[in-house]
Amino acid sequence: FQAVRNAQQKGAPLYVQLRKSIEDAVNAGIVGPGDALPSERDIAIRADVSRVTVRKAVQDLVRGGILVQRHGSGTFVAPRVNRVEQPLSRLTSFTEDMARRGMTVRSEWLDRGLYTPSPEEMMTLGLSPSERVARVARLRIADDTPLAIERASLSATILPDPEAIGDSLYAALEKTAHRPVRAIQRLSAKNLSEAEARLLGASPGSASLNIERISYLATGKVVEFTRSVYRGDAYDFVVELRLAD
Numbered sequence: 198f199q200a201v202r203n204a205q206q207k208g209a210p211l212y213v214q215l216r217k218s219i220e221d222a223v224n225a226g227i228v229g230p231g232d233a234l235p236s237e238r239d240i241a242i243r244a245d246v247s248r249v250t251v252r253k254a255v256q257d258l259v260r261g262g263i264l265v266q267r268h269g270s271g272t273f274v275a276p277r278v279n280r281v282e283q284p285l286s287r288l289t290s291f292t293e294d295m296a297r298r299g300m301t302v303r304s305e306w307l308d309r310g311l312y313t314p315s316p317e318e319m320m321t322l323g324l325s326p327s328e329r330v331a332r333v334a335r336l337r338i339a340d341d342t343p344l345a346i347e348r349a350s351l352s353a354t355i356l357p358d359p360e361a362i363g364d365s366l367y368a369a370l371e372k373t374a375h376r377p378v379r380a381i382q383r384l385s386a387k388n389l390s391e392a393e394a395r396l397l398g399a400s401p402g403s404a405s406l407n408i409e410r411i412s413y414l415a416t417g418k419v420v421e422f423t424r425s426v427y428r429g430d431a432y433d434f435v436v437e438l439r440l441a442d
């Protein structure tokens with residue numbers, strides 16, 4: 198922070214200078230992943246800048262995923278997350294993807310049960326209003342890092358007992374010959390809401406990937422309509438491209 202005071206004459210806005218010196222401290226390992234930052238007031242005093250300047254610098258670093266803010270407990274250097282590379286052309290399950298990398302998979306249940314379908318579920322899954330939809334919502338965790346929030350909807354005729362799927366939805370579907378063989382996946386960029394950020398241990402507003410998967414049986418029947426939110430700092434989706442013939 199001393200450097201900020203020394204550099205004040207150099208022209209760049211103060212919050213930019215402060216942001217850089219915090220970033221340098223993180224990169225140099227002076228503060229490590231998970232370490233708490235001093236309070237806004239302490240930083241302001243030490244760097245001889247206003248608290249507004251500190252807040253702006255910190256907000257930028259939170260947005261960039263360098264720092265995380267936890268309500269009530271302060272600001273921390275973001276834990277280091279090993280990025281996962283996921284090929285996009287294969288229809289695999291989360292459990293298989295992570296097991297192949299030697300990672301330990303765990304899920305926390307957010308919701309599971311049979312419900313009256315929403316209009317969107319009726320349309321996508323081809324259900325009538327009198328039919329039931331099975332909802333399976335989980336926080337997907339690999340090696341203790343929460344990677345994604347996943348909400349799957351399936352026809353209750355395909356998944357009559359969502360409580361009984363165990364660790365892997367696709368393994369459960371395989372047992373009843375309902376494992377999908379084809380899927381259409383749509384990816385879009387989004388910023389995490391407060392609630393999503395809390396579940397994923399990330400900062401509200403930080404980058405994430407929204408993924409929608411509709412998967413099908415060989416007969417063409419829809420099996421699953423799943424919406425997932427993946428942490429932007431933990432996932433790279435990789436696609437192989439070939440010259441069109």
Ligand code: 16G
Pocket residue numbers: 289290291292293347349364365366367368408410421423425
């Ligand atoms: C993947 C799929 C999800 C599927 C799940 C099954 C994406 C974006 N999503 O996470 O649609 O329901 O795998 O995983 O790839 P499981 O068999 O481990 O429960």
